[in-house]
Amino acid sequence: MGRMSLMMREETKKYLAQHKIPQLFESLLSSLMMERPENPVEYIENKMVQIRDIGPENVNWQTLVSHLHPYRDNIRRQLIRDCSVYDKEYSEMIGELEDFEERKKDHFEFNADQRYKPEIFSLTEAHS
Numbered sequence: 001m002g003r004m005s006l007m008m009r010e011e012t013k014k015y016l017a018q019h020k021i022p023q024l025f026e027s028l029l030s031s032l033m034m035e036r037p038e039n040p041v042e043y044i045e046n047k048m049v050q051i052r053d054i055g056p057e058n059v060n061w062q063t064l065v066s067h068l069h070p071y072r073d074n075i076r077r078q079l080i081r082d083c084s085v086y087d088k089e090y091s092e093m094i095g096e097l098e099d100f101e102e103r104k105k106d107h108f109e110f111n112a113d114q115r116y117k118p119e120i121f122s123l124t125e126a127h128s
């Protein structure tokens with residue numbers, strides 16, 4: 001009996017991993033905790049449709065909440081063009097990918113010329 005239940009447990013783990021079931025539930029729980037909808041069952045139904053469209057193999061814990069990341073705020077994106085992943089995403093969204101690539105090149109060339117210089121300070125002892 002013990003060997004049979006061990007085999008069943010391993011098959012179950014394999015099934016869950018193969019179908020990315022833990023990631024699916026993590027994504028649902030993350031979005032429920034962040035958004036706290038009035039009707040959780042309806043909300044989950046809608047999110048399951050999104051997961052089906054995205055493809056369960058592409059889902060992780062942050063899939064359903066990535067739009068809530070503060071760096072995805074459109075006002076912030078307009079004001080802070082820092083060559084980050086979020087800046088690139090925004091540039092693609094507004095059709096300025098060539099501008100992004102040029103900005104990125106300038107940004108990294110400028111920063112490559114800047115050498116880090118630590119601030120020099122000395123410790124002093126209080127004299128009485």
